[in-house]
Amino acid sequence: MKAVAPxxxxxxxxxxxxxxxxxxxxxxxxxxxxxxxxxxxxxxxxREARLWFRSQVLRSVAWSLVHAPARRGSTRRIAGRRRPGDxxxxxxxxxxxxxxxxxxxxxxxxxxxxxxxxxxxxxxTTIFSFVDAVLLRxxxxxxxxxxxxxxxxxxxxxxxxxTSSFPDFADFRDRNxxxxxxxxxxxxxxxxxxxxxxxxxxxxxxxxHELFPLLGVEPALGRxxxxxxxxxxxxxxxxxxxxxxxxxxxxxPGVLGRRILLDGVDHVVVGVxxxxxxxxxxxxxxxxxxxxxxxxxxxxxxTLKIVARLGxxxxxxxxxxxxxxIALDLRELYPGTNTDQGGRGxxxxxxxx
Amino acid sequence: MADHLxxxxxxxMLALLRLxxxxxxxxxxxxxxxxxxxxxxxGALYTTFDRLEKKGLISSRLGEPTAVxxxxxxxxxxxxxxxxxxxxxxxxxLSRMTEGLEATLHRFGRETTGK
Numbered sequence: 049m050k051a052v053a054p055x056x057x058x059x060x061x062x063x064x065x066x067x068x069x070x071x072x073x074x075x076x077x078x079x080x081x082x083x084x085x086x087x088x089x090x091x092x093x094x095r096e097a098r099l100w101f102r103s104q105v106l107r108s109v110a111w112s113l114v115h116a117p118a119r120r121g122s123t124r125r126i127a128g129r130r131r132p133g134d135x136x137x138x139x140x141x142x143x144x145x146x147x148x149x150x151x152x153x154x155x156x157x158x159x160x161x162x163x164x165x166x167x168x169x170x171x172x173t174t175i176f177s178f179v180d181a182v183l184l185r186x187x188x189x190x191x192x193x194x195x196x197x198x199x200x201x202x203x204x205x206x207x208x209x210x211t212s213s214f215p216d217f218a219d220f221r222d223r224n225x226x227x228x229x230x231x232x233x234x235x236x237x238x239x240x241x242x243x244x245x246x247x248x249x250x251x252x253x254x255x256x257h258e259l260f261p262l263l264g265v266e267p268a269l270g271r272x273x274x275x276x277x278x279x280x281x282x283x284x285x286x287x288x289x290x291x292x293x294x295x296x297x298x299x300x301p302g303v304l305g306r307r308i309l310l311d312g313v314d315h316v317v318v319g320v321x322x323x324x325x326x327x328x329x330x331x332x333x334x335x336x337x338x339x340x341x342x343x344x345x346x347x348x349x350x351t352l353k354i355v356a357r358l359g360x361x362x363x364x365x366x367x368x369x370x371x372x373x374i375a376l377d378l379r380e381l382y383p384g385t386n387t388d389q390g391g392r393g394x395x396x397x398x399x400x401x
Numbered sequence: 402m403a404d405h406l407x408x409x410x411x412x413x414m415l416a417l418l419r420l421x422x423x424x425x426x427x428x429x430x431x432x433x434x435x436x437x438x439x440x441x442x443x444g445a446l447y448t449t450f451d452r453l454e455k456k457g458l459i460s461s462r463l464g465e466p467t468a469v470x471x472x473x474x475x476x477x478x479x480x481x482x483x484x485x486x487x488x489x490x491x492x493x494x495l496s497r498m499t500e501g502l503e504a505t506l507h508r509f510g511r512e513t514t515g516k
Contacts, residue, residue, distance in 0.1 A: 072447040078466075078473030079426035079443050085469050086427070104443060111444030 056084040057098050060105040067109045069141060076112075080104060114145060189327070190264030191357075194228075196364065198354040198371055211350040214341060216378060216386070220354065221258075223374050226367035230356040231259035232337055235328055240296070241309045250292065250332035252310065254340045260287075262357050263327055269293075270304045270319035277318075278336040280344070286315040287334040290323040310335070347385040406491045412437050413449050414488045417459060417480050425464065425475040450478055458484030 055061075061081070068076055084101045091097040151158050189195065198220065199210045212220070214232065221230040238252040257278035265272070267287060277285050286308060288297075297303045306317050310333065343349040358367055379386045406414070416432040417424040426443055433439040453459045464475035480488065499506060 068444070070444075070447065072451070072476065074473050075426060075476040076443050076447055078470035078475065079430075081471045081473070082427045082467070082469050083430065083443070086431070107442035108444035111442050111448070115444070115448050 054085050054088050056081050056101055060098075060102045064105045064109060068112045069138070070112055073112075076108060080108065113141060114148065194358045195263070196227075196356055196358060196367065198230075198356060200375060210353060212352045212354050213347045213349050213385070214337075214344045214352055215347040216350075217256075217352050217354055219378060220371060220374055223377075224356075224367075224370050226359055226362045226370040227356040228359045229258050229262040230354060231256045231262050232352040232354055233259065233328065234337065234341060234351050234353070235331070238310045238333070239312075240333070241312070245296070248296065250310075251330050253328060253331040253334050254337045255334050256337040259327075259334075259355070262355065265321060265325050265327075267319035268322040269301060270317070272319055273334065273336045278338045280338055282336065282339040284310075284313055284315040284335060284339055285318045286310065287319040287321060288317060289326055289332050290321055291326075292332040293320045347382055406487055409449060410453060411488065411491050412439065413446070414453065414458065414480060414484055417478055417484075418488065422477070422479070424479060425477045427475075429478075450476075453484065454478075456483075457481060458487055 061077075064077055064080060070076075080101070083104065084097065087100050088094060088097040091100065197210060198212065200212075212232070217230075217232040221232075224230065232255070234254045236252050236254075237249055240248045240250045255273065257273040257275050260267070260272035268290065270287075272287060273285065276282060288303070293299060293303060303317050303320065307314050308317060309315070315335065337352075338344065341352075343351065356367075358364070375386075412433060413429060416429045416436075419432060420428050426446055430441055430443060430446055433441055450459065450461070454461060458481055459478050460481050461476050461478050464477050466472050466474045
């Protein structure tokens with residue numbers, strides 16, 4: 049019976065076949081295969097032989113890449129020049145080898161270049177993370193292209209302004225003809241306390257009851273905020289983020305109906321959102337705007353952000369004209385507070401603001 | 402006069418001398434590992450073969466393909482007369498330089514190995 053030669057580890061052999069260069073390639077590959085069968089007979093275990101083979105292949109590949117001459121032409125190919133008929137891989141390897149040698153001759157330069165690259169890449173990554181979150185990544189909500197934020201500018205300073213007073217928000221919400229829905233949001237933080245648990249600082253969003261339906265968000269547990277919750281004197285209720293529900297309440301469904309203290313005020317937990325559904329980003333707790341907001345009557349206090357969903361068939365430009373006209377009206381109606389307020393316009397929404 | 406031989410070149414040529422008609426990558430590598438304690442990458446061996454062949458000190462011929470080599474041929478090497486002379490010169494140089502120092506060198510060896 050004819051003895052079958054043991055096959056060397058396939059991945060290592062594949063690597064050798066593709067990366068070993070030079071005129072002796074075929075002989076070297078044959079030597080590697082033969083040496084493996086010798087090592088297999090000698091080693092304490094097949095695994096040891098395989099490890100030995102892999103290290104031999106890596107050493108031979110490294111040696112070949114640095115020392116072996118290009119397959120065709122002279123022994124030292126001039127980097128950067130590709131001649132007709134040259135193998136692209138061979139030219140690339142020649143260039144890589146030339147670059148490696150040049151770099152090894154100037155370690156100081158390599159250090160400075162690597163440090164410069166590291167700083168550059170780090171900076172670009174940071175900028176991209178911001179641009180990605182603000183401009184590129186689609187919001188995780190239904191038809192995100194229909195979501196806009198209302199913005200304006202200060203007529204005296206020309207500075208952009210993306211906040212509004214509650215009375216202005218109420219006027220925009222009630223008088224516009226361009227938006228299917230509009231919600232006001234005020235963000236901040238609060239101390240979450242309770243019996244037998246450590247106090248925790250949480251991100252709090254006071255939002256009008258339109259927000260969740262406007263975003264198309266259905267709570268995973270319980271309910272969202274209702275119009276009855278969103279009025280002065282209503283019993284304070286809270287909706288929790290999935291993250292807070294998980295970390296603070298151990299994903300206990302019994303949290304619904306439980307009373308929690310936010311800045312010392314009793315709130316009933318009425319709902320928990322699904323994972324990833326957080327708007328504005330990183331909010332832990334949502335409460336109803338009108339039962340909490342302290343400047344409901346003050347047209348001069350601009351702390352509310354306004355997010356809205358465009359009506360069917362309404363363009364961003366048309367919506368902008370609509371809110372500009374309302375802003376102009378408000379300026380005439382309330383010269384004491386709105387004289388400096390320029391047309392508000394609107395712009396596409398992002399999760400960070 | 403041929404170039405001065407480097408230490409590794411001398412070792413490889415001595416291996417060819419010992420292996421006679423059966424000197425190729427695998428056997429030379431084994432010989433170097435066994436006698437000189439050198440664990441050499443196969444690629445490094447071929448670079449040296451190449452250099453010695455270009456100097457006219459060794460020559461090569463093709464062997465038969467075998468199954469254990471995946472159907473690939475061996476490249477067998479042997480010393481050329483110029484190689485034999487160069488190797489002899491190196492050995493004579495070393496002998497002249499070490500003449501009378503044998504006992505001392507043995508002692509150094511014992512001190513190094515602790516035997």
